[in-house]
Amino acid sequence: MGIYILKRIAQMGIILFIISVFTFMLMSFIPGDPVYAMMGEEVSEEEYQRVYYELELDKPVIVRYFSWLNKALHGDLGQSTQFHKATSEVLGERVPITIYLAFLAFLISIPLGILFGVISAVFRGKGLDNVVTLIANITACLPQFWVGVLVMYVFSLKLGWLPSYGFSFPWDGDIITSLKQTAMPLFCLSLGGIATTTRQTRSSMLEVIRQDYVRTARSKGLSRRKVIFVHALKNGLIPVITILGMRLGSMLGGSMFVESVFSIPGMGSLFVKAITSRDMPVVQACVLITALVACMVNLLTDILYAVVDPRIRVE
Amino acid sequence: MEHLLELKNIQTEFKTDGKRVRAVDGVSMYLDEGEIIGIVGESGSGKSVTMMSMLQLISSPGRVTGGEVYLKGEQENVLNYGSDSEEIRRIRGGKISMIFQEPMTSLNPVLTIGYQIQENIMEHLNLSKEEARKQTIEMLKMVNIPDAEQRFHYYPQQFSGGMRQRIMIAMAMSSHPTILVADEATTALDVTTQSQLLEMIRDIAKKTGTAVIIVTHNLGIVARFAERIYVMYSGGVMEMAHAEDLFSHPEHPYTRALLRAIPRLDDPKERVLIPIEGLPPNPAERPEYCPFYDRCEYRMDKCKKEIKPDLKEIRKDHFAACLLTEEEKKQKKREIDEKEVKKAPLRKAYKENCLEVSNIKKYFPIYKGIMRKKVGEVKAIEDITFFLKKGETLGIVGESGCGKTTVARCLMRVYEPESGTILFKGREITHLKDRELKKIRPKIAMIFQDPFSSLDPRQTAESIVGESLKLNGAVKTKEEYHTKVDELFRLVGLDPSLKGRVPHEFSGGQRQRIGIARALSSNPDIIICDEPISALDVSIQAQIINLLEELQAKLGISYLFIAHDLAVVKHISDRILVMYLGRIMEIAECDELYNNTLHPYTKALLSAVPVADPVVEAGRKRVPIRGEVPSLTKRPIGCPFQDRCEHAKEKCREAVPPLRDTGGGHFVACFLYE
Numbered sequence: 001m002g003i004y005i006l007k008r009i010a011q012m013g014i015i016l017f018i019i020s021v022f023t024f025m026l027m028s029f030i031p032g033d034p035v036y037a038m039m040g041e042e043v044s045e046e047e048y049q050r051v052y053y054e055l056e057l058d059k060p061v062i063v064r065y066f067s068w069l070n071k072a073l074h075g076d077l078g079q080s081t082q083f084h085k086a087t088s089e090v091l092g093e094r095v096p097i098t099i100y101l102a103f104l105a106f107l108i109s110i111p112l113g114i115l116f117g118v119i120s121a122v123f124r125g126k127g128l129d130n131v132v133t134l135i136a137n138i139t140a141c142l143p144q145f146w147v148g149v150l151v152m153y154v155f156s157l158k159l160g161w162l163p164s165y166g167f168s169f170p171w172d173g174d175i176i177t178s179l180k181q182t183a184m185p186l187f188c189l190s191l192g193g194i195a196t197t198t199r200q201t202r203s204s205m206l207e208v209i210r211q212d213y214v215r216t217a218r219s220k221g222l223s224r225r226k227v228i229f230v231h232a233l234k235n236g237l238i239p240v241i242t243i244l245g246m247r248l249g250s251m252l253g254g255s256m257f258v259e260s261v262f263s264i265p266g267m268g269s270l271f272v273k274a275i276t277s278r279d280m281p282v283v284q285a286c287v288l289i290t291a292l293v294a295c296m297v298n299l300l301t302d303i304l305y306a307v308v309d310p311r312i313r314v315e
Numbered sequence: 316m317e318h319l320l321e322l323k324n325i326q327t328e329f330k331t332d333g334k335r336v337r338a339v340d341g342v343s344m345y346l347d348e349g350e351i352i353g354i355v356g357e358s359g360s361g362k363s364v365t366m367m368s369m370l371q372l373i374s375s376p377g378r379v380t381g382g383e384v385y386l387k388g389e390q391e392n393v394l395n396y397g398s399d400s401e402e403i404r405r406i407r408g409g410k411i412s413m414i415f416q417e418p419m420t421s422l423n424p425v426l427t428i429g430y431q432i433q434e435n436i437m438e439h440l441n442l443s444k445e446e447a448r449k450q451t452i453e454m455l456k457m458v459n460i461p462d463a464e465q466r467f468h469y470y471p472q473q474f475s476g477g478m479r480q481r482i483m484i485a486m487a488m489s490s491h492p493t494i495l496v497a498d499e500a501t502t503a504l505d506v507t508t509q510s511q512l513l514e515m516i517r518d519i520a521k522k523t524g525t526a527v528i529i530v531t532h533n534l535g536i537v538a539r540f541a542e543r544i545y546v547m548y549s550g551g552v553m554e555m556a557h558a559e560d561l562f563s564h565p566e567h568p569y570t571r572a573l574l575r576a577i578p579r580l581d582d583p584k585e586r587v588l589i590p591i592e593g594l595p596p597n598p599a600e601r602p603e604y605c606p607f608y609d610r611c612e613y614r615m616d617k618c619k620k621e622i623k624p625d626l627k628e629i630r631k632d633h634f635a636a637c638l639l640t641e642e643e644k645k646q647k648k649r650e651i652d653e654k655e656v657k658k659a660p661l662r663k664a665y666k667e668n669c670l671e672v673s674n675i676k677k678y679f680p681i682y683k684g685i686m687r688k689k690v691g692e693v694k695a696i697e698d699i700t701f702f703l704k705k706g707e708t709l710g711i712v713g714e715s716g717c718g719k720t721t722v723a724r725c726l727m728r729v730y731e732p733e734s735g736t737i738l739f740k741g742r743e744i745t746h747l748k749d750r751e752l753k754k755i756r757p758k759i760a761m762i763f764q765d766p767f768s769s770l771d772p773r774q775t776a777e778s779i780v781g782e783s784l785k786l787n788g789a790v791k792t793k794e795e796y797h798t799k800v801d802e803l804f805r806l807v808g809l810d811p812s813l814k815g816r817v818p819h820e821f822s823g824g825q826r827q828r829i830g831i832a833r834a835l836s837s838n839p840d841i842i843i844c845d846e847p848i849s850a851l852d853v854s855i856q857a858q859i860i861n862l863l864e865e866l867q868a869k870l871g872i873s874y875l876f877i878a879h880d881l882a883v884v885k886h887i888s889d890r891i892l893v894m895y896l897g898r899i900m901e902i903a904e905c906d907e908l909y910n911n912t913l914h915p916y917t918k919a920l921l922s923a924v925p926v927a928d929p930v931v932e933a934g935r936k937r938v939p940i941r942g943e944v945p946s947l948t949k950r951p952i953g954c955p956f957q958d959r960c961e962h963a964k965e966k967c968r969e970a971v972p973p974l975r976d977t978g979g980g981h982f983v984a985c986f987l988y989e
Contacts, residue, residue, distance in 0.1 A: 220407065221404040222408075226434075235423070
């Protein structure tokens with residue numbers, strides 16, 4: 001087990017290294033002069049020279065990469081060109097918000113998705129299954145920004161129950177306000193997760209229910225609840241875990257839309273802004289953070305696999 | 316007298332493609348306390364479904380539509396309990412335990428075996444977790460699982476197939492049931508393991524007074540173990556009698572036909588198998604009259620006019636579901652016996668060797684780590700030496716993992732042996748390159764085990780058979796191609812008008828015929844038959860065996876017949892080669908091997924095969940065999956069989972006994988015969 005985790009961590013290191021190379025190249029290979037991109041077209045000759053050397057553009061790419069990597073490892077990701085402060089400082093304000101939202105949405109959507117999936121598999125072909133499957137299929141295709149706009153129209157504009165923008169953590173002040181502010185964004189973020197998890201759980205449970213060992217469990221006279229939750233679900237969850245990693249990734253992606261719609265100052269909306277204003281250091285930092293999170297989630301998924309499935313744990 | 320268990324007129328339906336299919340059509344049977352009964356039938360005869368129906372384990376879209384089940388101690392019809400009610404759950408696993416066919420998939424892979432057994436005990440015996448744990452370990456010890464305390468925490472995949480099935484037995488018996496149902500419990504296992512397990516079940520059952528229902532397609536197993544037998548066919552019981560009576564005086568035409576169709580280990584060499592023509596009826600279109608009518612040699616006009624006959628008592632304790640009277644049956648039997656029985660085709664014996672194999676070895680490397688470094692080797696086969704004459708059949712037998720298939724693949728030159736030589740008609744082919752092999756390949760053909768997956772589902776039968784004709788340039792014109800394909804179809808007993816069909820439109824037996832036609836199409840000298848009939852039903856097997864024999868007589872082909880079913884191998888082969896853990900143990904003429912068995916492993920193997928005759932079974936000497944086949948990587952130094960052999964001496968542990976000729980072409984690799 002220990003070796004297994006170490007191996008995964010080593011693999012993660014390699015992947016992160018490759019991503020860092022690509023991220024760095026993003027800046028080097030993008031068309032246009034990076035100095036103009038940073039300072040704007042109307043820059044004086046001295047300014048240009050200063051920034052040119054500051055960015056070490058006189059040195060070869062490999063040297064620049066390692067110096068960039070060295071700085072990045074020490075937390076220095078350069079200056080944001082639009083905010084005119086350190087990128088790490090900009091991100092420091094934004095990232096926790098997005099992580100908080102994505103994490104909560106994740107916590108909401110997975111158990112609910114599994115629950116709905118199990119229900120729908122157990123009642124296969126019955127009315128309840130049809131309803132759950134239909135709703136799951138529809139919601140899985142709905143774009144998040146559209147859902148966002150829709151709920152905002154209903155709950156903020158028409159009913160006036162919830163604020164249409166803004167964000168605060170529940171621990172800095174009013175819990176009620178915070179809940180009100182995050183209700184709709186969370187709803188939008190978790191909806192897709194619930195739908196995909198439901199569908200995945202349903203199909204893997206249906207597969208498992210047909211297995212011989214479930215028949216064995218039934219022939220032992222176990223109650224239906226035990227057969228489903230002890231014997232079937234533990235096996236049925238294995239393929240579901242696979243999609244958990246992907247879910248978190250798509251939640252980070254989804255935060256771009258949702259944060260833009262609800263004007264939440266998180267990493268998603270920052271990312272969008274950074275791209276439109278060609279704020280390369282911020283884009284790079286966002287990509288790196290997203291990659292890091294995705295890798296961590298994959299690592300956790302792999303460990304979770306080994307916990308659930310002894311076939312991986314014991315060779 | 317009240318029976319322990321009684322099923323009355325069970326009917327179970329499945330819905331497929333909107334059609335209602337009656338899988339079990341009015342089955343009645345009973346079981347007395349401490350009795351061992353057998354239910355035999357081919358696949359689709361409804362034997363397992365009957366058992367599942369009894370416990371209400373049929374899952375949707377299947378449904379038990381009628382019948383009654385009475386169990387001693389229960390006040391009412393057990394089928395009246397809801398399928399998830401407290402009452403039925405008390406019976407399931409508590410009073411009636413089941414062991415299923417596939418030991419690989421019947422245990423939950425993510426729970427420890429200890430948990431799975433303990434759970435059963437806690438459910439039915441109301442014991443605390445600690446007590447249940449103790450009992451679990453006792454049960455594991457009872458079924459001879461070594462180190463039971465540690466193994467308690469193991470997962471199913473850490474055990475071999477035989478061990479898992481023992482764990483299943485431990486689990487089934489852990490709740491002290493009064494009835495144990497073994498549903499094809501040993502079918503997927505090797506013969507020696509199979510007999511070990513069935514003996515274990517019998518011994519435990521007799522010790523605890525548990526009644527046992529053995530469900531199987533193997534007539535030998537019921538002959539050896541069952542006291543009373545039900546014969547099922549197409550969803551109904553055809554015949555019921557005590558074991559000796561059933562085999563010595565079978566009454567139903569189906570039982571009679573079945574016994575004439577299966578080869579037995581104690582058959583004389585010239586025995587002719589008489590196949591049952593046709594196929595079992597499709598349960599969706601089963602006629603109202605006797606379901607065996609279409610294939611029955613005894614059929615009379617009245618059989619088709621009346622509805623399906625019920626079981627009726629022919630003499631004391633012997634029931635059969637047939638409309639014919641004793642007189643009519645005697646008359647018919649005389650007619651059948653008078654009909655000229657097709658003699659076994661005469662085969663010419665040739666002197667020249669078609670294939671000579673000496674000392675071939677095949678090792679497979681084991682790679683490990685990210686860099687895939689070679690860390691060891693699996694010695695799949697070692698020192699394989701034998702020859703095959705023209706027109707001869709050499710049977711290769713051995714349990715799974717003994718290297719039968721590896722030998723076949725080396726001969727086909729799918730693998731290149733590490734050392735040794737293979738001479739095909741005097742020409743060395745051991746290390747030929749692909750291009751040079753192109754001429755040899757058509758001459759060594761192969762028939763595969765699974766007629767379902769070994770044929771391309773999208774190719775028509777014609778192109779499956781004709782492909783190699785074109786490939787080898789055996790035909791010049793289109794006309795010639797079609798005549799040749801038709802000829803091949805007729806040769807294997809298929810109607811050439813079916814050649815436009817794709818494999819799934821054929822039955823299992825027909826598919827295997829296509830496989831044979833494909834093998835014949837390149838006009839081979841040798842056909843390697845790798846378990847060619849083990850996926851087929853008993854009534855179909857005889858057809859294929861006879862076909863192979865006929866073809867050999869007609870075309871003078873040599874067969875290398877690989878199988879684990881010793882009775883079949885003995886029936887079809889001239890000589891038999893016995894393998895164990897990658898080495899040859901014994902080679903001898905068929906009768907010589909059976910009558911003068913030398914190697915202790917061969918003795919154990921032959922003794923493990925049950926013969927479909929209780930009288931013979933009772934008189935046979937049993938040679939017990941210890942333990943299981945170890946994995947190839949754990950092959951002991953010296954004789955591979957030494958740690959399971961009761962004659963093993965110091966010498967056997969130190970050196971590998973060479974294969975020696977003891978006279979008359981009887982080779983054996985054992986120090987006992989030096």
